[in-house]
Amino acid sequence: MPPGTYRPMKPLYYEDTAVGSEIPPLVKKPTADQLLQWGEVSGDPNPIHFDEGFARSRGLPGIIVQGQLVFSSLGQLLSDWTGEQGVLLKLSCSYKGMNFPEETLTCRGKVIKQYTMADKYYIDCSLWVENPQGEKTLSGTATVSLPHRE
Amino acid sequence: MTEGIATLKDSIGVEREVGVYEIKRAKIAGFARAIGDPNPLWQDIAPPSLIPTLGFARILPELISLFPTLLHGSTELECHQPVRAGDRIKVSSKLANIRQRTVKDQRPVAFLTIELTYKNQREELVAKCRQVLIAQ
Numbered sequence: 001m002p003p004g005t006y007r008p009m010k011p012l013y014y015e016d017t018a019v020g021s022e023i024p025p026l027v028k029k030p031t032a033d034q035l036l037q038w039g040e041v042s043g044d045p046n047p048i049h050f051d052e053g054f055a056r057s058r059g060l061p062g063i064i065v066q067g068q069l070v071f072s073s074l075g076q077l078l079s080d081w082t083g084e085q086g087v088l089l090k091l092s093c094s095y096k097g098m099n100f101p102e103e104t105l106t107c108r109g110k111v112i113k114q115y116t117m118a119d120k121y122y123i124d125c126s127l128w129v130e131n132p133q134g135e136k137t138l139s140g141t142a143t144v145s146l147p148h149r150e
Numbered sequence: 151m152t153e154g155i156a157t158l159k160d161s162i163g164v165e166r167e168v169g170v171y172e173i174k175r176a177k178i179a180g181f182a183r184a185i186g187d188p189n190p191l192w193q194d195i196a197p198p199s200l201i202p203t204l205g206f207a208r209i210l211p212e213l214i215s216l217f218p219t220l221l222h223g224s225t226e227l228e229c230h231q232p233v234r235a236g237d238r239i240k241v242s243s244k245l246a247n248i249r250q251r252t253v254k255d256q257r258p259v260a261f262l263t264i265e266l267t268y269k270n271q272r273e274e275l276v277a278k279c280r281q282v283l284i285a286q
Contacts, residue, residue: 014176028186037184041177043207046214058219067222068206072185079189080199088198092226 011083011117014121014148023109023125026077029064032101038069065099070138074127075106078142084148089122093140099131106130109142121148151285154216155260160186161245168241168266175235196233201268201277205241209264213283223261223282230275238271246280260285 016047030038035049036075044066047054055063071093099105106129113124129138173196181200182192189197202225214220233239246263255258261282268277 030186034184034186041181041184042203043210044203045207045211046220048219068199068202068225069185071202072187072197075197075199076185076187076189079187080193085193087232088229090226090228091198092224094224095222132153 008094011085012081012146014146017111017114017123017146019111019114021111023077023081023111023127026080026107027072028070028073028105028107029103030069030099030101030105032063035065035069035101038066041144042066042068043098058114060098061141062100065101065103065122067093067138070095070099070129071140072107073105073107073129074138074140074142077109077127078125082144082146087145088142089145090143091140092142093138095138095139097135099129099137104132105137112141121146122144126147151217151260154285155248155250156216157216158248158262163244164249165242165267166229167245168208168243170238170240171204173233173235173237173239178235183272194235195233198227198229198277201229201233201239202227202266202279202281204239204268205243205266209243213262215284217260217285219286221284221286223284224280225282226280228278230277231270233268233270233276237276239276240269242267242269252256255284 039049047068049063052063109125109127111123112126115122125142127140128143129137131137174222178196243264243266246265249261251259264281266279270276
């Protein structure tokens with residue numbers, strides 16, 4: 001499936017998940033154009049994301065992908081999986097390494113905890129992004145509330 | 151870097167209003183396009199990852215001018231309710247702390263923790279975000 005295609009899935013219920021369940025991976029490939037576009041909508045004015053010369057003058061190997069653009073992909077990984085009824089409550093990540101435009105990034109995750117509280121059903125997930133070398137450039141966690149079958 | 155930190159010292163712990171942002175349908179659509187997320191959910195509801203970008207443009211320029219290099223360390227987003235088209239989101243920010251450290255190659259770095267709060271037009275808490283920026 002080409003990157004950028006929405007992958008409609010069945011609604012995900014709490015009962016469909018288990019500790020260790022893997023989230024279907026999401027493959028992204030941010031382009032230099034996308035970095036510019038994201039810079040515009042987010043207002044991030046940092047030239048290290050669009051000015052090659054500036055990025056190099058700051059000791060970077062070239063322009064780098066905005067961390068929060070990749071953070072958004074972790075959100076997409078979850079919303080593609082959980083569907084309309086899943087509610088994202090927490091999404092955190094650490095930016096561990098740099099991502100470069102035109103690199104293929106694979107967003108992955110798995111369920112690490114399931115619990116109920118006050119009649120609501122929650123899962124915690126561990127999430128990460130791998131660059132083409134298989135290095136984790138982002139790692140994070142999320143909490144989602146899911147519907148459950150009566 | 152030391153100068154930059156000295157400039158910021160007085161603002162530690164002081165909350166200030168960053169701005170009020172109207173969430174138009176076109177803004178949601180533009181954001182979803184920019185992140186390459188074609189999910190039809192993102193018409194009346196904003197992708198949660200849009201929230202940390204609100205007001206970010208107002209906070210960053212000052213920091214970029216103070217430090218030669220500014221990288222993103224982490225983002226922690228806590229969502230209390232969805233942001234919907236038509237909402238007016240008020241963003242407040244606070245520099246929570248500055249921690250100075252020396253990294254492996256002996257370069258001094260500063261970790262700036264910024265806490266942001268997002269409220270809607272009914273003064274309801276919509277989200278909170280903690281951003282850590284790494285200044286060199």
